[in-house]
Amino acid sequence: MKRWQRLKDKRRFQDIFSVGRTWPGKLVVLKGLPNDLEYNRYGFAVGKRLGKAVLRNRIKRRLRECALQIPLRTGWDLIFVARQSVATVDYQALKCGIRELVNKAHLLGEEA
Numbered sequence: 001m002k003r004w005q006r007l008k009d010k011r012r013f014q015d016i017f018s019v020g021r022t023w024p025g026k027l028v029v030l031k032g033l034p035n036d037l038e039y040n041r042y043g044f045a046v047g048k049r050l051g052k053a054v055l056r057n058r059i060k061r062r063l064r065e066c067a068l069q070i071p072l073r074t075g076w077d078l079i080f081v082a083r084q085s086v087a088t089v090d091y092q093a094l095k096c097g098i099r100e101l102v103n104k105a106h107l108l109g110e111e112a
Contacts, residue, residue, distance in 0.1 A: 001064055007043030007077055016043070016079050025101035027094060028063070029081040032105065036075065042067050043079040050087050059086055066091075066098045071109035078107075 007013060020033035035041060044063050046056045063080045072078075086094060102108055 001042065001068060005039065005041055007041045007079065012077060013043060013079065016077055020077075020079075021105075023101055023105040025083075025097055025104070027083055027086045027089060027097040028101060029083065030101050030105055031079040031081065032107070033077050034075055035077045039074055040072055041077045043077070044082075045079060046082045050082060050084060055087060062091055062094055063098075066095045069095065070099050070102055072102060073107050073109050076107065 007016075016031050016033045020031050023030040023032075042064070044060045046059050046063075048056070050056055050059060059082050063082065063086075067078070067080060080098070089097070099108075
């Protein structure tokens with residue numbers, strides 16, 4: 001993931017959490033807000049409840065990879081919030097779950 005694709009600004013995270021749309025899923029909750037740009041920016045939230053740092057970082061890496069593998073409509077700031085059940089599923093199940101969630105949110109791109 002490129003540096004310009006990352007959401008790092010705390011204020012933008014707060015805006016997305018308070019004003020943005022929310023789409024709940026079994027493994028991940030997707031929060032999004034249009035950004036009026038020609039590309040998407042991504043953020044990943046994994047709470048300390050899920051485990052120690054090694055596990056949380058592994059979950060973030062998997063979420064990041066899944067988000068980049070699935071073609072999405074452009075112009076959105078998206079935050080993927082991991083749920084407790086994401087720690088026990090394999091990569092393919094996570095990718096399918098995120099694809100279903102993005103489809104439910106009508107954010108799938110043309111290539112899908």
